[in-house]
Amino acid sequence: MSTTTSESDPAWAPVPGVTAPAVARTARRSLDDESFALLIGSVAFVVCAIVAVFVFWGREVPIDGRQSLGDFTAIAGAVAAALSFALSRLRPRPDSEGSAPHATATRFWWIDLVALSAAYGTIALLGWIGVATILNHSFLGATVFATPAVVLAAAATALSAYLAFVSGAGLSPRHLSLVLAVFLVVGMVTAMLSSADPQWWQMNLSALGITHDISALTFNLTLIVSGVIVTTIARFGTASLPAWTTTERRRRAVVRAFFILLGVLLACVGIFPVDRFFLLHNTVATGMCVAFAVLVIGLPWLVPTMPTAFTVLGFVYVGVIVVLSLLFAAGIYNLTAVELVSALLIFSWIILFLRNVQNVPHGREEQTGGRS
Known part of the structure; x- marks a missing residue:
């Protein structure tokens, strides 16, 4: 043996x-x-x-x-x-x-x-x-x-x-999750530390990207490169999803498409600063949240073998974002707090997805060596 x-x-x-x-x-x-x-x-x-x-x-x-x-x-x-x-x-x-x-x-x-x-x-x-x-x-x-x-x-x-x-x-996908986490933390902290306006947080998170100092370049560059990383995740991080049958391949393609959409929208948030492209900036930022919610809600159908705990956590994240949005509309929270928490939840979900996707059972693929 x-x-x-x-x-x-x-x-x-x-x-x-x-x-x-x-x-x-x-x-x-x-x-x-x-x-x-x-x-x-x-x-x-x-x-x-x-x-x-x-x-x-x-x-x-x-x-x-x-x-x-x-x-x-x-x-x-x-x-x-x-x-x-x-x-x-x-x-x-x-x-x-x-x-x-x-x-x-x-x-x-x-x-x-x-x-x-x-x-x-x-x-x-x-x-x-x-x-x-x-x-x-x-x-x-x-x-x-x-x-x-x-x-x-x-x-x-x-x-x-x-x-x-x-x-x-x-x-590996797990290493890639660490790269994304480190990059986001480093980029955001650097933008906050180098901001020439100490009261930027009274407006919104995107205010970091409208100043004329290094913080604006740092903030926007962080968003753009993070978007590129997320689009890379679209293929790299979903390579281990089941793809034995036509249905499984189609479901994996949908998951990849949503990750690509998330990455493109995130990059556009940095490409179009809020002070010069107010409507477009807000549209892509809102669209990113909507795309995230749709992906989370559809995950039980798209990847039915994903761990139940992770699937439930995604629904909790979406619920928290909705509650925060309602509190902002009621004037209880300011926009910066809502954006920071929402961004933290979305990116932590992506990072956890990369770590959990490796544990997804592959069914008949396990006997054939898998597909890429």
Whole structure:
């Protein structure tokens, strides 16, 4: 009797089971990925240090603001993260089950690669801007000498490259849920910290996107890239849904279509700021909530094998959003509170969907190796 084990997080498609030798190969591949990630981080450190010497040499550098350590580190980290992630997905794997796309999905695989590379780069960009903003508030008026500035920038860039490569090498729907969560938190917090208007919350959440400072760019960019990530989820996160029969394939296509719609509408919220496109901005924002509600309500029919607890939770989320909207209409809550809570519920549902979809039974697919 042979010993088998389940692979919990497949890279691109579900794998029902792998043999013990396959486990050993996976372990060796993980060690290879770790070694390669360290190499990539080292290269990023050296390259960034050389560039930083020319940029910082002979002057004291501010922590945040224009031509600052924070801006340089954010840009360098973003480039390093995007390139490292792309390299992790393109790196040849002789015994990999999922690092290369299926022949029929090559076009979509490349779209996913570009979108996720941009997402990782943006996470690094906004993350280091947020760190610089916090440090600048902690050390008011402080500057950094050239030598430590070079070392700090190079170390941050190396860390960005290393983490992006490691994450890309083991990418799965569950990893993707973490990427979306981190990106949203980093983007929103950075926008709030860098806002020039401390009273922005008295209007609405979209007020962060109408100022003429870095917070507006951060807020709108966060929404746009988040929309791109959600559209990527449309294929990547639904690849493990049952698709044995024609009905199942149609249901999976509907789920994907709704995720694409959510992503497009979310990106449009950032593309069309409320101060210049008031009607269009509000229309796409409302449409996103409606699309989310329809997807949640239709989920028991679209994916009947989804865990009951998750399905019930979705109905609870929709109910909470409806109640909050009624409280806003009654003048009890302001619009910012309603938008923040609604956004938190919608994105937490998407993240939980990515984590629960891997547990969906595949029926006859389990005996045939599944479909993508």
